[in-house]
Amino acid sequence: MSELNGRRVLVTGAAGRIGLVTVEHLNELGAKVTALSNVEHPDLKADRVLIGDTRSETDVARALQGVEYVVHLAALPHPSAGSPYDVYTTNVVSTFNVLAQAGALGIDRAVIASSINATGVPFNPHEIRPAYFPWDEKAPSDVADWYSLSKQNDENTARMAWRRWGIDVVSFRFPHVNSAEALQRMSDHMRENPGIGLREAWTYLDTRDAAYAVELALTAPLSGAHTFFVAAGTTNAPYATEDLLDRFAPDVPRARRFVDREVPIDLTAIRTVLGFQARHELDLPTLPLEP
Numbered sequence: 291m292s293e294l295n296g297r298r299v300l301v302t303g304a305a306g307r308i309g310l311v312t313v314e315h316l317n318e319l320g321a322k323v324t325a326l327s328n329v330e331h332p333d334l335k336a337d338r339v340l341i342g343d344t345r346s347e348t349d350v351a352r353a354l355q356g357v358e359y360v361v362h363l364a365a366l367p368h369p370s371a372g373s374p375y376d377v378y379t380t381n382v383v384s385t386f387n388v389l390a391q392a393g394a395l396g397i398d399r400a401v402i403a404s405s406i407n408a409t410g411v412p413f414n415p416h417e418i419r420p421a422y423f424p425w426d427e428k429a430p431s432d433v434a435d436w437y438s439l440s441k442q443n444d445e446n447t448a449r450m451a452w453r454r455w456g457i458d459v460v461s462f463r464f465p466h467v468n469s470a471e472a473l474q475r476m477s478d479h480m481r482e483n484p485g486i487g488l489r490e491a492w493t494y495l496d497t498r499d500a501a502y503a504v505e506l507a508l509t510a511p512l513s514g515a516h517t518f519f520v521a522a523g524t525t526n527a528p529y530a531t532e533d534l535l536d537r538f539a540p541d542v543p544r545a546r547r548f549v550d551r552e553v554p555i556d557l558t559a560i561r562t563v564l565g566f567q568a569r570h571e572l573d574l575p576t577l578p579l580e581p
């Protein structure tokens with residue numbers, strides 16, 4: 291039986307792509323889910339469903355009643371999901387509001403959605419690439435857009451909340467997260483145009499694995515504020531990783547060789563601390579990368 295059985299978990303952004311699957315997964319584990327969403331959704335089934343805004347102190351206070359764990363997913367998830375002002379302020383105010391209130395209430399553990407974009411690389415308007423491969427959480431960031439800045443800021447808010455109130459916070463640097471069908475379609479694009487995957491190191495994650503990672507982050511024995519890259523162990527392109535890097539990033543330092551379609555990011559931290567290994571990976575061939 292899961293440790294989460296019978297425990298109350300707040301999920302914000304519960305009607306979103308990751309939120310819906312996460313709520314369903316937590317329901318299956320026997321958790322009592324309080325779902326906070328600013329929109330209604332016919333598939334959102336939870337013990338308590340609240341319509342409210344994560345920027346609002348009163349809405350979040352109401353949602354946190356009786357809560358033991360927090361999963362904060364609500365955000366505007368793209369630089370063009372609103373004006374620069376709306377994207378930045380929605381994301382950072384929501385994360386601050388949720389973590390500050392949860393911390394002050396003495397809640398022990400929270401998980402928040404950061405993003406691979408906290409590195410600043412994917413949406414950067416300049417010609418930059420990851421600093422080295424395997425890319426890891428210690429690589430320097432180069433942030434030049436407001437969405438990435440909001441995620442970098444959210445990771446800082448998590449560290450502040452832990453220092454201030456001792457609330458453990460896991461920040462996940464999600465890559466592109468989607469259903470198996472949508473990921474399969476994406477890999478078709480990667481087959482045609484593999485260079486577009488470089489800035490995200492050809493990473494992906496099935497939505498069900500995002501929900502599984504959340505489960506582990508809520509239950510693993512840890513303390514402190516942790517930031518993890520999380521991804522499937524393979525790439526979303528049907529080519530050998532070494533061939534992709536030789537072609538698209540020949541001048542980026544490589545600390546080791548990659549085997550077949552192994553993803554060129556370092557997943558040691560999440561494997562070691564959470565025991566996470568993706569359970570839903572794309573089944574792709576390894577094709578020769580034609581000139």
Ligand SMILES: NC(=O)c1ccc[n+]([C@@H]2O[C@H](COP(=O)([O-])OP(=O)(O)OC[C@H]3O[C@@H](n4cnc5c(N)ncnc54)[C@H](O)[C@@H]3O)[C@@H](O)[C@H]2O)c1
Pocket residue numbers: 302303304305306307308309326327328329342343344345362363364365366367368380384403404405406463464465466467468
């Ligand atoms: N899906 C991805 O590929 C991906 C990748 C990296 C990071 N993320 C992050 O993961 C989280 C979830 O992403 P998603 O793909 O499920 O996005 P989504 O847009 O499908 O879901 C986010 C939900 O948050 C809600 N929301 C937005 N502003 C709100 C507010 N002020 N108050 C209450 N609810 C609000 C939205 O209505 C939406 O239902 C986000 O923080 C996102 O930045 C997602």
